[in-house]
Structures are given as C-alpha cells and as structure tokens.
Amino acid sequence: MPDQQSSLRAQRRAETQRAIQAHAVRLFTERGYDATTVADVAQAAGVSPMTVYRHFPTKEDLVLADPHGRLVAERIAASPADRPLVRRIGGALVEAAAALTGGHGGQPAADRAFLLARLHLMISTPALRARHLDNHYALQRAIVDALGHDAGDPDAAFHAQVAASACLAAMHTALVRWAEDDGRADLPGLIAKALTAAFGEHPTEPAGPPASR
Incomplete structure (x- = not known):
C-alpha cells in the first residue's frame, strides 16, 4: 500500500x-x-x-524544465557498453527526440506543438537563452553519468565529456533548424542528419566496415 x-x-x-x-x-x-x-x-x-x-x-524553469535528460540517460544506460561513445549518445538523442515528439499513447501533434513553442521561447527570449546553457551542462553531466565514466578514470571521463558535448552541439543545431522551420521537418531525422554531418556516420544505423588502409 x-x-x-x-x-x-x-x-x-x-x-x-x-x-x-x-x-x-x-x-x-x-x-x-x-x-x-x-x-x-x-x-x-x-x-x-x-x-x-x-x-x-x-520563472525560467517553467520553459526550460523537461524530461529530456532522463529519457536520454535511460536510453544510454540501456545501450551496449561496447558501442562507440558517439553512437551510444547519438542514438539516445535520436530515440529521446522520437519519444518527445511522437508520444507514447499520447497525442503526437500536441506533443510536437508544445516542444516547438518551448523552443521558440528559448530562441527568442534573452533570459532563457542564457539559462539554456545551464541545461546543456546538466544534460552533459547526465549523459556522462549514464555512460558510467566516473572520476576513477579521468581519461575515460574526459572522452565521455567531449563526446557528449559534441553530440549536444549537433543536436542544438538541429533543434534550432527545426524551430526555424516551424516543426515541419522530422525532428529525430534532423538530429540524426546533424550527427551524421558532424561525425560521418548515422548514429542509429549499423556501422560500416572499417576503411581499408
């Protein structure tokens, strides 16, 4: 009880x-x-x-608070530990975006409209743009924690922080483009496209064979 x-x-x-x-x-x-x-x-x-x-x-939390960090962390923790960091993080970002825009048993159109409204506010409001950086650091920390790279291995933690920061920068670029396009594009696909442009491979597709030397 x-x-x-x-x-x-x-x-x-x-x-x-x-x-x-x-x-x-x-x-x-x-x-x-x-x-x-x-x-x-x-x-x-x-x-x-x-x-x-x-x-x-x-007041800023009324716009900035979201479950993104929890969703991303859950998906990273569930991903195979032997996958490359960028693919673990990138795949989780794409999957979380799909969950946030598609909903699970909810109303996808309403979910997308709400996220789009929040993004428009974050982009257009100076106070929210400044606080958004705090959210970026918090999400980066959640990602590193989910990967399991702690202070016991400083090099591994550093690599995880770099990978998380790079993936989040690509995601942010995709989010801004999505908002500027008034949500007409597929957000998970746009994030995957941004990650592919940054790292040269799709985050959720099987990795190709290593390049021959």
Missing part, C-alpha cells in the same frame, strides 16, 4: 507539473515572456504561486 500511495503521489505531482508548464508556455507565447508573471501562470493553472514555485523554482 505505501508503494501504491507513493506512486499515486508521484503521478499527481507529474500531472500538476505538466498542467502548470502547459499554461505557462501558452501564456508566454500569447503575451510575451517578460509581460507574464508567475502569478498569472498560477491563476491560469488554478493553483497558488507557492505551488508553482514548489514545482518550478524559477
């Missing part, structure tokens, strides 16, 4: 977070980020400002 109650609480918390963030993104898009207050978001969501702050410590 305690486990069931804990699961129900976690589910209600997640539903509340999604509802608050959905109202926030809608209001920021309609009125402008700077013109919308946390109190406005709370009123639209039917909760108190304190409840908003309990779920989103800062």
